[in-house]
Amino acid sequence: MEECVFCKIVNGKLPADKVYEDDQVVAFWDANPVTPVHILIVPRKHIPTLNDIPEDDHILAHIGHVARKIAQDHGVADAGYRFFINVNREGGQVVYHLHAHVAAGRGFGQYLIVFAVGVAMVWRKLVRLVTGKR
Ligand code: 5GP
Numbered sequence: 001m002e003e004c005v006f007c008k009i010v011n012g013k014l015p016a017d018k019v020y021e022d023d024q025v026v027a028f029w030d031a032n033p034v035t036p037v038h039i040l041i042v043p044r045k046h047i048p049t050l051n052d053i054p055e056d057d058h059i060l061a062h063i064g065h066v067a068r069k070i071a072q073d074h075g076v077a078d079a080g081y082r083f084f085i086n087v088n089r090e091g092g093q094v095v096y097h098l099h100a101h102v103a104a105g106r107g108f109g110q111y112l113i114v115f116a117v118g119v120a121m122v123w124r125k126l127v128r129l130v131t132g133k134r
């Protein structure tokens with residue numbers, strides 16, 4: 001069977017910017033980071049989604065501990081970070097090999113929102129100036 005992209009990274013057939021690995025997981029930088037720190041934690045074993053983890057498998061607890069360590073190593077544990085797993089199509093999952101995201105810092109989207117609010121405020125002021133309305 002054809003290996004998925006994360007199996008290839010786990011097996012060293014595709015390069016990745018690794019930050020941590022042990023006998024259960026590999027963690028590496030997301031190729032398209034949405035925040036200044038954006039790291040993926042991937043189990044070595046191919047499990048397609050969160051829905052497919054066997055009930056007696058404790059991989060999620062381990063991934064949680066690894067996330068905390070990665071956040072500490074990157075100096076974001078205290079300031080805060082997001083730790084999330086996308087599940088299936090409507091959950092935004094793109095790669096069907098279980099992985100958790102560790103994302104910290106302001107992303108481009110957040111700057112865009114601040115910029116849009118700023119533009120809206122200036123625009124309102126301009127309209128008031130031109131129309132003379134208060
Ligand atoms: P998902 O939406 O499935 O939770 O997230 C998949 C993530 O994997 C995306 O953020 C995407 O940028 C990242 N990704 C996809 N292919 C690769 C790859 O080949 N290398 C790395 N480092 N990240 C990848």
Ligand code: ZN
Nearest residue numbers: 004007046097
């Ligand atoms: Zn895989």
